[in-house]
Amino acid sequence: MTGKTSKIALTAVALAWPVTAVPENLTTTIVNNYGTPSGLIDMPTAEMAPDGQLNTAFSYFEGSSKTTLTFQILPRLTGSFRLAATEDLTPAFSTYYDRSFDLRYRLFDEGRYTPALAIGLQDFVGTSLLGGEYIVATKSIGEKLRVTGGIGWGRLGSYGSLGSSGSRPGFDINSEGGNFSVDDWFRGDYALFGGASYDFNDRLSFGVEYSSDAYDQERAAGIFKHDSPWNFAVNYKVSDDVHLGAFYLNGSEIGAKINFTLNPRNAPAPGGAELAPVPVGVRPTIQADLGWSNDPSNVTVLTDGISKSLDKDQIDLEGLRLTDTTAHVSIRNQQYNAGSQALGRTLRRLTRTLPDSVETIRVTLVENGIPVNTVSFKRSDLERLEHAPASAALAVAEFSDPLRFSDYPTAVEGLYPQFNWWIEPYVKTVFFDVENPILADAGVRARAEYRFGRGFVASGSVSVPIGGNLDDVRTVNDSLLPRVRTSQARYLRNNEPVVDKLTLAKYFRPAPDLYGRVTVGYLETVYAGVSAEMLWKPVDSRLAFGVEANYLEPRDFDQGFGLRSRTTPSGVIPRASGHVSAYYDLGNGFHTQVDVGRYLAGDWGATVSLDREFANGWKVGAFATKTNVSSSEFGNGSFDKGIRFEIPLAWAIGKPTKKTTGMTLRPFQRDGGARVNVDGRLYGLVRDSHEPEIAKSWGKFWR
Amino acid sequence: MRFAPIAVLVIAGLSIAACSNTRKDRPGLAMVQALLKPKPVAVVSDPQQVSQAVSEALNAIDGPLALATFEKTNNNVVLREIAVNGSHRTWASAGSADRRSLTTRHGVLTATRGLHQDLLSSDVSQTLALVKARRSGTATRVQRYLDGEDLIYEVTATCSIVRGGQTQVQVGRINRTATEMTETCQSAERNFTNLYRVDGSGRILQSVQWLNDFYGTTVIQQLR
Structure with a gap:
């Protein structure tokens, strides 16, 4: 038989072949010196990165470095955040650090005979050291050659200017920066630029350009010469994720760059590498073995069996209520980042353990001791739809608020109290501090939680730093507001063990669609106090409203158990802060939140945030806060803003886990528009288990 | 298979080598190793x-x-x-x-x-x-x-x-x-x-x- 096997095996080798994939419209994974998608050197093109792509690019030439994060927000919209460092630019600073934001929008995709056309703003909020605007067209000729031509203003209109369109205030080193420099856009001198890129093969490509940047500031400072507008680059793709490049600039400088790419839509292991679920247990015939549930010993045996069965899929049984024909099971999912997968695995386990007469199965998802969503199925539907398209099971699932059920299960005996602890290494980071793109401390952290049941949770965390360079974190001394956040540097410089947090929280359900939380204790690095919150969110709603009030005292700088005076050199930290919030899922993977209220420094205002959220849990977003604090009172940056990421660990390792890693990058952390950080905010807690999020990840229901 | 070692190291950094009394925290290192060296099915090739x-x-x-x-x-x-x-x-x-x-x-x-x-x-x-x-x-x-x-x-x-x-x-x-x-x-x-x-x-x-x-x-x- 083995002969047969290998014969049929050989036949198979030649049987499948890929069809040439349709390329996305004029995309590239190469970036220019500014870290934006472009096969050229300094100049932009109308190229885009593949949708959802994140680039982290570093480039360096003679005394000038740029670190740029670029996100392909939409297939035709690119956004960038950059830290640029220039040595000897002005006498005031040995190295001048500048943060900048870019946007590029493609107006038209490439056609058969027409080029792609894009419009862009470079360094459009800030001091505008790198400020420039452009309109650019790129056309591919064959598969290897791309030709670009454009017109630029600002920096991009400074060499070989053809004319002028109004006056441009331009770069002002003394401004606070951070405001939209609308008055500058498409004003001042303009000039033409152009270039071409050529893919020699899959890995090697070349770029040449005629640059319209005269490098006026740099030349005036005598940093380097500008001998030629012609720039040249060679790019090499080390792997799909790493690109290297070298370039020759201005006829005088040689530079190098490296670009790391990451795309939330390309997982290392698509679909996950976790083990198989158990198949649905199909009942041979629907039996009428009624009456069994009247015997308590039957129920005890069943509860024990179900608990053990769910445990094999890392699901905790919280409660169980049985009748002859219905089963209501409440579970706690600490494993599956996709709520649908926790549900799917639980339901399949139940089809194999429940008596045949049970036809209605309800599963309630419990978060921090409170019931959040009840999903009901007819057992025969599960049997019927196991091998059907997943959408069929979603169509027959019923989502309801658990409070609407009179048969809500009581907790399994002996479940509470629970004590859990963790000891793990940690890395504490500060990104884009004035002089350093990354500062970090590493150490060991011990965490513990004690769950009393009924929504009471005590938790704490202690960190023991081992080493790092967080000591170098800069202190801001020029604040005009109470130092609610600029004092944070003093906490970060601790080299002794610190209490990160120590809290007692109570989560509760006052009424259908309502959720509550009260947290008392050492809430975060800087603040201790009380935080109370209420959230309205129906189980099937994309809209939610919340209200939060905090009463706080600042903690001692040693982050022990002591508190310090609220008086700071620039004002007294008020005790009270709070917000009303609206949350809305816009659809198409976008989510927005608006918070209005009183911030830590006593300033009043609003925060708007917008995130792109991927079904696998990746989130990339931006936020801005404007309060009744003027730009000059606020200081550098003019108002609080930043970008943030959340990366699910499950995406990276291909196994279900609820762990995520995230970061928030602010060009400047000041004292205006600041909020307290509290664990267990209700929206994040409740939302993932509600219908809209479960439906988004429904692909994992049968996985 | 696309694989970004740097990204994974960064992301997995905090979960590697954690120890706990809960069964939920599988050792992070083992998970990363499993991915680097997938063993899809019981291998019998001879x-x-x-x-x-x-x-x-x-x-x-x-x-x-x-x-x-x-x-x-x-x-x-x-x-x-x-x-x-x-x-x-x-x-x-x-x-x-x-x-x-x-x-x-x-x-x-x-x-x-x-x-x-x-x-x-x-x-x-x-x-x-x-x-x-x-x-x-x-x-x-x-x-x-x-x-x-x-x-x-x-x-x-x-x-x-x-x-x-x-x-x-x-x-x-x-x-x-x-x-x-x-x-x-x-x-x-x-x-x-x-x-x-x-x-x-x-x-x-x-x-x-x-x-x-x-x-x-x-x-x-x-x-x-």
């Missing part, structure tokens, strides 16, 4: 061993048995039936408690679980009708997978099914004359060809079926 595993399974286990061979990874695994739901049968490794499974409908592969790039579900009624009846014709089939974002995508293929000649199938306890049916499929992303050897009662005894880009095609042979 023909001698395959032959031995098959006869051992036939002696030890009653009921349906099959042998699956994954082309690209060159893995062989003896399968036993673990569940039946209507016309769908779900199979798992006969020799181990490994939780990975294949599902077939009358011998046509419709789903996998716990392998890489799992096939979530398939619509193969039209293919099945022609293949079982050993008739030439055209069929549309749909195969569903999860993409990197965990969204379902469908590969809808138009297939031309052609009846071929007779052949003798001699595998395990099976020794029967079969008709060769070839299914040539075209879809937007992929072209592939499946081969079925069907006996007089319409049962698929042997098949070569395209699974996904990771495994390529899969050979499934009934053993009794």
